[in-house]
Structures are given as structure tokens and as C-alpha cells.
Amino acid sequence: MKFYIKQNKVLFVATILVSVIASLGYVFMAILLQQLLDIAVGKDMQQFIRMVLFSIFYFAVLGIFLYLQSLLSKKVICKIIRQIRSDVFRGTVNHSIEDFNKKNTADYISIITNDVKMIEDNFLLPLFEVVQYAVIFTASFLLMIYFDIIVTICVIVAIAIMFLIPSFLGNSLEKRQQKYSSKLADFTVSLKDILSGFEIIKSYSMKRYVVQRFNKENEETISSKYSVDRLLALNEGVSSFLALMVQIVVLFLSAYFIITGRITVGTLLGMVQVSSNLANPLMMIFTNVPKIKSIQPIVEKLQSISKYSLSHSQKEHISSFDFCVCTKDLGFSYDKQKEVLNKINCTIEKGKKYVVVGKSGCGKSTLIKLLAGYYSDYAGTIKYDNRELDLLDRNDVAQLSSIIHQNIYMFDETIHDNICLHEDYPKEMIDNVVIESGLAEFISELPEGLLYQVGENGSNLSGGQKQRIAVARALIRNKPILILDEGTSAVDMQTAYDIESRLLEVDNLTLITVTHNLKAELLNKYDEIIYMENGSIKENGSFEELINTGSHFSEYFRLKE
Known part of the structure; x- marks a missing residue:
């Protein structure tokens, strides 16, 4: 995948840069909320009007960057997917007749369609999300230190626990993704085989058999997909729970510090906002990291076909035969x-x-x-x-x-x-x-x-x-x-x-x-x-x-x- 990222490095870097700016703008909304609430508590109308005017400008610029972030990420993903499909197809047609016939035609169809789609869903989209949420998390973490160091230390403890989740699930998820890819290929092969024999099915009244065969293949494919989804659900569920715990810790500590006079009410609102910017990004990061790791066997399979070429080294060229x-x-x-x-x-x-x-x-x-x-x-x-x-x-x-x-x-x-x-x-x-x-x-x-x-x-x-x-x-x-x-x-x-x-x-x-x-x-x-x-x-x-x-x-x- 590094090759395709390098091929589109200008667009890729531009997408990352816009994503960083948009993410930072999203994080620093917490400071706006803090100041707005403190101004409201202080009943300063002049400051309130200035804050409203600034916020209108701020949110307009932020909206533009959020749009550009979405647009550029979709564009770079489309370009990479197009290049991958083209390379895989080119590698396929580079095969000799002998090598091509070693696989079922439906295997190639499944690789070009299903596997490439998995690259988009389980690598490229999660990759941009990880970058985006990593920026949000880093900026929020620094902002949390700015608000209060004690609350930050408690958050670090909760985060340390969250780091353990992907390491437990990554290997299992990789194996299940590989099995699911194989099952998708088998399903495509079976479907092609059934539809190619449509005239035989109708002529020899095979409808009952082929429906049973299709249902069996369909059930096995969905079962394989569900085994992947089940592990992802466990990962998402545990991550969501720990993310919620982070927010609860921040909320109760902040409330306690208001009572003791350590922070203002505005700071409480800002810290709650920042804590969500810590918890939710972490949940997304730890959900997506196993996906990215699990796709490696699929990437290797696509590369093996894309890079296929007949051995032409030291081969003699011939344009005719004379005798x-x-x-x-x-x-x-x-x-x-x-x-x-x-x-x-x-x-x-x-x-x-x-x-x-x-x-x-x-x-x-x-x-x-x-x-x-x-x-x-x-x-x-x-x-x-x-x-x-x-x-x-x-x-x-x-x-x-x-x-x-x-x-x-x-x-x-x-x-x-x-x-x-x-x-x-x-x-x-x-x-x-x-x-x-x-x-x-x-x-x-x-x-x-x-x-x-x-x-x-x-x-x-x-x-x-x-x-x-x-x-x-x-x-x-x-x-x-x-x-x-x-x-x-x-x-x-x-x-x-x-x-x-x-x-x-x-x-x-x-x-x-x-x-x-x-x-x-x-x-x-x-x-x-x-x-x-x-x-x-x-x-x-x-x-x-x-x-x-x-x-x-x-x-x-x-x-x-």
C-alpha cells in the first residue's frame, strides 16, 4: 500500500494537512465553550457579542475545512482503488494461459471486486480515521493538561488500559479476515458456476438443488463474515465502555473541583467537551487499528497478482519461423x-x-x-x-x-x-x-x-x-x-x-x-x-x-x- 500512497503523495499529504487543521479546529471548540459559559456566568454582554461574531466566523471556516477533508479523502481513496484495480487486472491479463487456468475465473473476479472493496473498507477509510482521531486525541490531551493536570493523570490511567485491547484481538481478526476473503472467493465461484449453467438448470429441473446449494454457500459466507463482525463488536464494545469511563471520570472530578473552587463552571464544560474528544477518538482508533492490521494478507494477495509478469529475462525474441x-x-x-x-x-x-x-x-x-x-x-x-x-x-x-x-x-x-x-x-x-x-x-x-x-x-x-x-x-x-x-x-x-x-x-x-x-x-x-x-x-x-x-x-x- 505504501507504493500507492507514494504515487498520490501530493494529494495524500494535502488530505492529511486539511484533516489536521479540521481536527484541531474541532478540538478547540472546547475553549470557545469554556469562555462562552464563563462570559454568560459573568453577564458581560459586550464580551458575549464579540464571542458570537467570532464564533460565526470560526464555524464558517471550520465547515469549509471539514468539507475539504471529506472531499479530498474520498478523492484519494478513489484514485488508489482505481490504481489497485487496474494493477490487479493488468497483472491478471499478464498471466500465461497455463497460469491463468490454475485459478477459477470467479477467483479473479472476487479478488478484483470483493478484496479490493475490503482494502477500501478495512484499510484506507480506517487509515484516514486513525490520522484524524489521533490529531484530535493529541490536541485534546494537551488541552486537558491546560485545564487541569490531576484530571489528565486519571485519564492517562484509563487510556493505558485501552491500549491492551488491539493486541489481544489483532491476530484473531487477521485470521478471520483472511478466511472471510477465501469464503467470498468460493461464493463467487459457486455463483458463477450456477448462473453459467442456467439452461441446464431449467432443462433438467435443477431449481431445488441449486437453491439449496446457493443457500448453503450463502449461509457459510455470512457465517464467516459474522465471525469477523463478532470480534469487531467485542472490540468496539470494550472500547466504548472504557471511553465512557473516561468521560465519567472527567465529569465527576470536574464537578468535585468546582465544589472545592479549583476550576470554574466554564472549565467544567470545556473539560467535558475535551474528554469526549479523548474518549471517542480513542474508541475509533482502537476499533480501526485491528482492521488495518487484519487486512495485510489481502494486501499481499493483491500485490502477488499485480506484480505478476512472465519471465522475459534472457528470453529470445521471435517474429516468425522460417522452416x-x-x-x-x-x-x-x-x-x-x-x-x-x-x-x-x-x-x-x-x-x-x-x-x-x-x-x-x-x-x-x-x-x-x-x-x-x-x-x-x-x-x-x-x-x-x-x-x-x-x-x-x-x-x-x-x-x-x-x-x-x-x-x-x-x-x-x-x-x-x-x-x-x-x-x-x-x-x-x-x-x-x-x-x-x-x-x-x-x-x-x-x-x-x-x-x-x-x-x-x-x-x-x-x-x-x-x-x-x-x-x-x-x-x-x-x-x-x-x-x-x-x-x-x-x-x-x-x-x-x-x-x-x-x-x-x-x-x-x-x-x-x-x-x-x-x-x-x-x-x-x-x-x-x-x-x-x-x-x-x-x-x-x-x-x-x-x-x-x-x-x-x-x-x-x-x-x-
Whole structure:
């Protein structure tokens, strides 16, 4: 948090300065009250009029500083929260695909929303309150000495007892805050999971189950919050009691000293006012200090994400590949237990067209994700022109290929935005990819054309329309490698055939297609068929070479016909 305070040090210092002035002005109201009562007891009308005029001016200036204090504190908090959210989000999108998938998406949402809100509520707001009330307490304490030293000594004893409270509650509160943060993340994950499956819930009459599940998660989250609130309530209750004791001590001692003639009635009023300025600030300080301490684990979690960056030190930059991408003895496992790929050896030559086929679960999609640099924790080697993938900048590798997945994600924006992804392309290029992807007829029927809003994750589109947009999205970038991971499975057979045929005719494009749809006319156009079984490449070659032999592929092909 020190970093963000330094980033806004001018505004932060100005806020503190205004807060100090406003707090001092608030404290010295006690002297006004003392003098006003003494003037009233003395029945001095001239002094009374002067006091009234001065008080009007005094309270007007004080009101201005109180307003500035509130305004500036809110402004600096808004700036810091904005910066924290931006840094956490930037750190999130800096993650590699591999690292990002280690957490549920809802975890990131909870961190950016719930945890950042906790920073505001349990750190920034309490911090300014502690500064404000510390000034009020210090000034009131000095003023109390000015009024009477004996009363001040009695107040010090009560304050010493109050100092013990935060030390007893701080550690427990920190642990409960951390647990509550985790529970909020779990709640967000569960809620996202339920709402993402809304169609399944309605189709399979799961309403009763999901309501019970939600209520259970909601109850556990509220219970975790209440465990924090319960400790805060204990802290506030004890602090309030001791603060009240301070005021009672001051009131009875002051009354006794009036009887003995030690102080005036005006001094009594001033001391009662000052005692409230001692007791209430102390109560607020000892309420807020545990909050500030308890938020440290949340701060550390936010910092770990904000400062995340891919390791680029000594990484070689790559802007293209000239010859081939090849693997040797490539192995991979998602859970370190079940092997998904085993000793994969293959070569993808630049400009050639490859189709990867095999039964579901044989490792086809995993292989192409590894070739595209999605994962780093693999066995064996992956090389781009004899340069080991692990030694290359992953961001550069990602720019070499476009992947069209079976499950296409659409942003809740226009068709144009989902194709261009907010990059500038000439209209001619956009028109060309619209035609090549088979979108032209669909777009011509829309009054808005390319400006048609697709809805949440393309809810206003059919599956085929979404995949056509994804094809256009990939084509317009003209990257050297294009990967179709079941990328035309949701379009009709003729459109799928047309799209693949066009892609197969692009001379400088390295095409890798993963598919279950086996059409001899298309397979014959590929330079090489890679047939996989159980995480291994069983055989590879041209369609003519494999279909005319008693190969594993020929058996698979005839079963699929």
C-alpha cells in the first residue's frame, strides 16, 4: 500500500494537512465553550457579542475545512482503488494461459471486486480515521493538561488500559479476515458456476438443488463474515465502555473541583467537551487499528497478482519461423498422474497443411496447444527453427498462430469488434474475410450489418455464426500458423468444406486442422495426416499413402464413413 500512497503523495499529504487543521479546529471548540459559559456566568454582554461574531466566523471556516477533508479523502481513496484495480487486472491479463487456468475465473473476479472493496473498507477509510482521531486525541490531551493536570493523570490511567485491547484481538481478526476473503472467493465461484449453467438448470429441473446449494454457500459466507463482525463488536464494545469511563471520570472530578473552587463552571464544560474528544477518538482508533492490521494478507494477495509478469529475462525474441516447428519425445500431463501425451515426435513444416485425427481423448487438442505455447511444464522438446520453445518469449510465440476452438467466445460487442478485436484494419481486408468465412450472406440480412450486437458470449448468434466470426477473426490477422481445433464443427457441411478448401489454398499459410469430420475430398488436399491413439502418434503420411494400406488410420476412416 505504501507504493500507492507514494504515487498520490501530493494529494495524500494535502488530505492529511486539511484533516489536521479540521481536527484541531474541532478540538478547540472546547475553549470557545469554556469562555462562552464563563462570559454568560459573568453577564458581560459586550464580551458575549464579540464571542458570537467570532464564533460565526470560526464555524464558517471550520465547515469549509471539514468539507475539504471529506472531499479530498474520498478523492484519494478513489484514485488508489482505481490504481489497485487496474494493477490487479493488468497483472491478471499478464498471466500465461497455463497460469491463468490454475485459478477459477470467479477467483479473479472476487479478488478484483470483493478484496479490493475490503482494502477500501478495512484499510484506507480506517487509515484516514486513525490520522484524524489521533490529531484530535493529541490536541485534546494537551488541552486537558491546560485545564487541569490531576484530571489528565486519571485519564492517562484509563487510556493505558485501552491500549491492551488491539493486541489481544489483532491476530484473531487477521485470521478471520483472511478466511472471510477465501469464503467470498468460493461464493463467487459457486455463483458463477450456477448462473453459467442456467439452461441446464431449467432443462433438467435443477431449481431445488441449486437453491439449496446457493443457500448453503450463502449461509457459510455470512457465517464467516459474522465471525469477523463478532470480534469487531467485542472490540468496539470494550472500547466504548472504557471511553465512557473516561468521560465519567472527567465529569465527576470536574464537578468535585468546582465544589472545592479549583476550576470554574466554564472549565467544567470545556473539560467535558475535551474528554469526549479523548474518549471517542480513542474508541475509533482502537476499533480501526485491528482492521488495518487484519487486512495485510489481502494486501499481499493483491500485490502477488499485480506484480505478476512472465519471465522475459534472457528470453529470445521471435517474429516468425522460417522452416519448421518440431517436437521430440514430447510428453505432457495435466495432473502429474495420468499421461495425456507420450513421446510425440512430429515436424510441422512452414507453408504445409496438416490434419490431426483420432478418437476423442487421444490428445489432439493438447498437442496443438503445446505447439502454440500454451503450457510450459512438458517433457521432451518443442523447437521453432531449432530454437527451444522454453528459451523463447511466450508473447512472441503466441503471435505466430491463431487458434479457432470449437467453443468460441464472443465479447458482448458488435460483429465488427469481435472480428477486429479493436485493432484497425482496412475495409477491404474486413470485406474479404467476411466473404472467406461465409459471413457475407448473414451480415447482408442484418439492418445493422457489421455493427450488429452479438449479446453476451454471442447469445444473439447461432453456433455456426459464431464460428464463422471466429474464422474471420483469425484470417484477418494473417498469422503464419492457423490452427482449427474443431473450428468448423458448428457450421453446415458445405460451409465447413468451403472454409477448409479456401484455407488449404493459401500458399504461405501453415494450417493444422483437428477434426472428427473425415471427408476424402478434403483429406486428400492435406500434405500430411497425423493419426493419434492414446496420446501417441500411431502413423502419419498423405491420404493416399495411409488409405491404401492396412493402417490404423484406414480402419478409423472406414468406421467414420
